[in-house]
Amino acid sequence: MNFYSTKYYYSVLLFLVFIISKAQSISVHDPVLIKEKDTYYLFCTGKGIKCLSSTDLKNWKSEPAVFPEKPIWTDKVVPDFGNHIWAPDIIFHKNQYYLYYSISAFGKNTSAIGVATNVTLNANDSNFKWVDHGILLQSYPNRDEWNAIDPNVIIDDNNTPWLSFGSFWDGIKMVKLNSDLLSIAQPQEWHSIAKRKNTALSGGNSAIEAPFIFKKNNYYYLFTSWDLCCKGKESTYKIAVGRSKSVSGPYVDKEGNLLSQGGGTILIKGDENYFGVGHNSAYTFDGVDYLVYHGYDAQQNGKSVLLIKEIKWDSDFWPYL
Template identity: 35%
Template sequence: MKRFPRRAALLAAAAVALLPTTATAAPAYPDPLPLTGRQIIHDPTVHQLGNGQYVAYSTGGVIGARLSTDLRDWTDAGNAFTTPPSWWYDYNSSADPWAPDLSYRDGRYWLYYAVSSWGTNHSAIGVATSPSGLPGTWTDHGPAFTSETTDTWNAIDPAIVRADGRLWMAFGSYWTGIRMVELDRTTGKAIPGATIAHLATRPDAPYAVEGASILHRGRYYYLFASYDACCAGVNSTYKIRVGRSTKVTGPYTDSTGTPMLNGGGDLLLASHGRYIGPGGESTFRTHGRTWLAYHYYDADDNGTPKLGLNPLSWTKDGWPVPL
């Protein structure tokens, strides 16, 4: 209960037109922004494009796309690609892509995504570029990074971040958790022979940490990650934790100093009310603030996965708080 006055003060100070207009959640976990239209989504990555529209790409389809002009009302916009690139079938018999990551640099939009199958780390992360970021405009450039059954990591769930003029990609899941590799800024692909850094894991098998997203703010890099079990509707136990580091490659620790390599991570968002298993998160900036995008399973709609959006505020000592 001690957190409630602090959160109320943050809400009042940060009130803007886009913030949720209701507050029915438990004090520690705010409800997501009320949305209309096409809300069904999984593992969203959200970005405001040069034309002012917001796009959300996601798992499913040939990288499913949603568009919005105001973050509140979303329409189905088809897929990033009209047909799956042929190489996807080497990693998934139905060419089903997972967990995309959208970013912008060097005059182009960059879309990273995973192609894999359940229960194996014979996986690949692909990369595509577009001049506009809109669905149907993407050119695929093949695998940016791969993993095999002999590796102790899994090449899924990409997350791109720039640091000190260099380009990095966090990735990983079960198979020892979150890893990181440096990318070539020109090709957008992993530098051959690059060291694979280790960012987060659990001390207990099956090391259920995945869905990384990294945000640079001030002197820190913040690592957001999804813990526990995804993709089971109302039985999902996903939750979002966060740690930070002064270096992009870590070590990342939580507010108590516990390393994320030892199961640490402050609990940022967990199940509450109808909003079950929030995870598959990413962050984006718009209207001068940082937002958290994720999926949750709607207990009032048979566990349907839907888009969650919350703005982030920050404590005096620099930790994120969803509003």
């Protein structure tokens, strides 16, 4: 191979690397995934809840937003709400998709979690229609030491649905849902499953949010995000994990520290490639476990991009990447 053919070869190779990296670096915050037939659907923070689709987890196309117009109840929670909806979660249960989402005033616990349903995610299907069911849970300043954002729903081995949620304040909470997945079960059952406030391990830092619970290896794994998101190059986001045999805890880290008392094992944090990484979800697709999250890309001046990595498991059934 002469100089010119070598130069051409490497030019093509660099171009392909550039195209692939661009395909994988779509701009997202707080991504969650679900698969319908042969198509993956990604939902994330954005105007009306941003949605994209892919058949290979690399190349993505835009889909219609869940709410072209803001839900009619949102102004009652946040006056003049701009339809910028945070941190959705989605599950499929009894032939229906349930999408949970966050309405909030930034930096306050003036917040609510809503839920919408659909029978398909294919916007070209004649049955495609998002039906909003309004507020599931609401937090109020000066009343609640918790924040009703960042929902995650899991159905346990007893077929009982649970909602975990929370950001800053008194940490991550969990509450039992009714079987309709649209309302809080009565009598109410609440649990505090993780926090970082005023503990020796957290150094007094209360920055914890974005719970996601993933069942694997006979454990429930609770992922949370620590420290600061949404600051571009100044972001310090990182992902921590603990586990429990029971969905409601207690959750412990690798050293046996309770997550409810500030414990947590760091799974991944920022490096020379990404200033911070966090707000993850976790899934098994076609026998492979994946961690889905966003990172603040050092090569793009701190732009928030989609990251998907395979989860591996060590001999003690702790996750690593």
